[in-house]
Amino acid sequence: MAQKLERESAALTRQSHYYSTAELLIQFSVVLCSIALLTELSLFWKASFVSTALGLLLVIIGMLLY
Numbered sequence: 896m897a898q899k900l901e902r903e904s905a906a907l908t909r910q911s912h913y914y915s916t917a918e919l920l921i922q923f924s925v926v927l928c929s930i931a932l933l934t935e936l937s938l939f940w941k942a943s944f945v946s947t948a949l950g951l952l953l954v955i956i957g958m959l960l961y
Contacts, residue, residue, distance in 0.1 A: 913957030920950035
């Protein structure tokens with residue numbers, strides 16, 4: 896029983912790392928969108944789309960881990 900709970904705890908810890916990194920990337924993409932609005936440079940838009948896609952990918956990976 897204890898070993899099962901330990902494995903479950905380790906899996907949830909790995910999952911939380913993916914979620915934390917995904918949250919960071921999505922917040923970063925919001926900042927990049929704000930910069931893009933202020934500077935009107937398409938490079939920031941593209942970078943925000945990439946960071947959003949990476950964040951969503953990490954959420955999906957985190958969901959599939961458990």
